[in-house]
Amino acid sequence: MELFKSFISTMAYASLGFSVAAAYLKINKIWKRKHIAEVADSVSIMGNVFDIIPLSFFALNFLFVAQWQGMIDSIIWIFAGVLSVLIGSRLWVQVDRNKTFWTRVKEALKLEKSEVGYLATSFFRPSGGELILEIFARFAYIDQDLADREKELIQSFADTWHLDIDWEQHKKLAELEQSVSFIKTRDTVARYLKTSPPAEQVAQLIDVLHALVKVDENVSDQEALILGEVHQFLLSYMDESNIEAKFTVLIAPQNRDQDTAIAALLPNIEKIAVAGGSGYLVGSYYSQDFAEVICDQYRALGFLTIDLVGDATGIA
Numbered sequence: 001m002e003l004f005k006s007f008i009s010t011m012a013y014a015s016l017g018f019s020v021a022a023a024y025l026k027i028n029k030i031w032k033r034k035h036i037a038e039v040a041d042s043v044s045i046m047g048n049v050f051d052i053i054p055l056s057f058f059a060l061n062f063l064f065v066a067q068w069q070g071m072i073d074s075i076i077w078i079f080a081g082v083l084s085v086l087i088g089s090r091l092w093v094q095v096d097r098n099k100t101f102w103t104r105v106k107e108a109l110k111l112e113k114s115e116v117g118y119l120a121t122s123f124f125r126p127s128g129g130e131l132i133l134e135i136f137a138r139f140a141y142i143d144q145d146l147a148d149r150e151k152e153l154i155q156s157f158a159d160t161w162h163l164d165i166d167w168e169q170h171k172k173l174a175e176l177e178q179s180v181s182f183i184k185t186r187d188t189v190a191r192y193l194k195t196s197p198p199a200e201q202v203a204q205l206i207d208v209l210h211a212l213v214k215v216d217e218n219v220s221d222q223e224a225l226i227l228g229e230v231h232q233f234l235l236s237y238m239d240e241s242n243i244e245a246k247f248t249v250l251i252a253p254q255n256r257d258q259d260t261a262i263a264a265l266l267p268n269i270e271k272i273a274v275a276g277g278s279g280y281l282v283g284s285y286y287s288q289d290f291a292e293v294i295c296d297q298y299r300a301l302g303f304l305t306i307d308l309v310g311d312a313t314g315i316a
Helices: 002-031 037-041 045-064 068-088 101-115 118-124 129-140 148-160 167-176 178-193 199-214 221-237 256-265 288-299
Strands: 247-252 270-274 277-285 304-309
Touching: 002 068, 037 068, 037 101, 045 068, 045 101, 129 148, 129 167, 129 178, 129 199, 129 221, 148 199, 167 178, 178 221, 178 288, 199 221, 221 288, 247 270, 247 288, 277 288, 288 304
Parallel strands: none
Antiparallel strands: 247 277, 247 304, 270 277
């Protein structure tokens, strides 16, 4: 038994080398960049102080009971914590050289206080929260009529997620993009899906969109149309729909000016060969009615637009 205790004691002393190495590696990573303001701001002074306080008591306790390994280990991490506090106080940041130590600490703590809730909030905020709010706002304005209940419902999500929503900006955007509102709304949903949200979140989004269009007890034709298309779009993402997006919309440019205009309007659009020439593949949709509305919106912009059933890439 004594031999075992002696072995453990020896290994405890040897383990101090690991503590020294760990402390060195952690400090070394930021020590090299200690003069950079962003690096200094990334160090939590409060977090390190909360480390130093109990470590100090541990060190004293180990001293009183003659537990030297524990005392030395505590001192190592106290030293590392003090260095971190100095770095976090911007001691080596050039622009703050003329400030007193306590002034720098006060400013660092003020910044940290403003950010202290960020991590906790992020756990309750869905990925793509800003895009989801944009989808909600576009749905609410799809008929150019924002009902009070729609606004209240969307605002409740924004408040819960601690996100700002500029209603005046959304109103101006809806008026400006009225002629292409369906296009922009579906494109926003597509951008959201490109963030690879979890299927559970997408399912919840479907439920909320249904609730949103019905919340004012008046489902407009525009709301019904966009909801039907987006519903199938989201189900397809979740692999729960056997319905294919078979209604394809093409823009057939009539001259070079239209080619230039289309490239400016839709920078990532695909140009394909079609019978009699070439055209731009706007997209494929689940609803024929929706595809026809998309055609109408592009026609209103002066483009010759064609609604085809099936895969347009096979047309030549």
